[in-house]
Amino acid sequence: MPISLKKIVLHKLNMRLKFPFRTSFGTLQDKAFFIIEAIDENGNSGFGESVAFTSPWYTEETTATNEHVMKDFLIPMLQHTQFDHPDDLTGIFKPIKRNNMAKAAIEGAIWDLYAKQQGKTLAEALGGTKSEIDVGVSLGIQPTIDGLLEDIDNHINQGFKRIKLKIKPSQDLEVLQKVRRHFPTTQIMADANSAYTLHDMDHLKKFDELDLMMIEQPLAHDDIIDHAKLQQEMSTPICLDESIHSYDDARQAIELGACQVINVKIGRVGGLTEAKRIHDLCQEKNIPIWCGGMLEAGVGRAHNVALTTLPNFSMPGDTAGSSRYWEKDIIKPEVVVQNGTITVPTMPGIGYEIDRDALKEFSIGEFEFKML
């Protein structure tokens, strides 16, 4: 049965994080992004979220490129096309190269709509099996080590299942050594966001004494080959984030031995359908995966929760609760973490209601497209 799209509404929002989030590539605080609403003939609405930031620091996409590609290419491609399943969008969008976050935003809205039409939760529609998911937290680079130790302590007390620390070349080994001394048994990992090169090999090898769960994306955002060289010299598992944009990237990274773990982000890989293919591949190859985050608002967070219910998401992800980043989220109820777990919602689709008042409060624009 066709999905019978009637219109797509792009809600452009601006939301301010509670605190600046520091990474090796820069500091994030204001998030401008889109909530994509896909509406069918019966008045059901599905929601997706664009996850790019306003600057192309993490990958090349931005809020503005997402807007351009959605408005001028992806939505027009849907205006004259019938399709039965969200998986069909991969083929429809294939002529457009990359721009994965733009594709994932639209695809996400249609996945939610499809699940609602089927009367299933998004998790069920994806084939997920868990009723609760384990989560960790990602802590930005902090001005002082005492502040960091206190922050870690707080999050351990809240029950988060692992602590991820952002690092950069001037704030890495010594910081991690101090953290390890204070927290000898905590599950800790580090995320470099591409801050090193193979010239840092000897320095990076010293990380092996820290008993980290993994080191995330130490080398270039577009590299797989040098990561394979580094992994041969390091016992700490390498986890790839920025380098993996597709099933084929994952396949090649695994074949080359460039990583032992993969951070799957729906936006970075072009949507839930591709994320599920990567999940299945990694399960077959015995590569554990976990769901990364992009400082999402509630809709994006809900999609992450649903994806994480697939069985090979065997490590805690970065999906913290709404209140970590936002004074007020755009969904009701908000995503809540208790003892390091999130209970998967049971209402159809993403399982959370959109707070229309919040959507208005944060709105900086709205664009409507009728399907022809």
Ligand code: OSB
């Ligand atoms: O590398 O995983 C990353 C935030 C912004 C950009 C990139 C990353 C991150 C995080 C935080 O680590 C994830 C989150 O809490 O949403």
Ligand code: MG
């Ligand atoms: Mg990362």
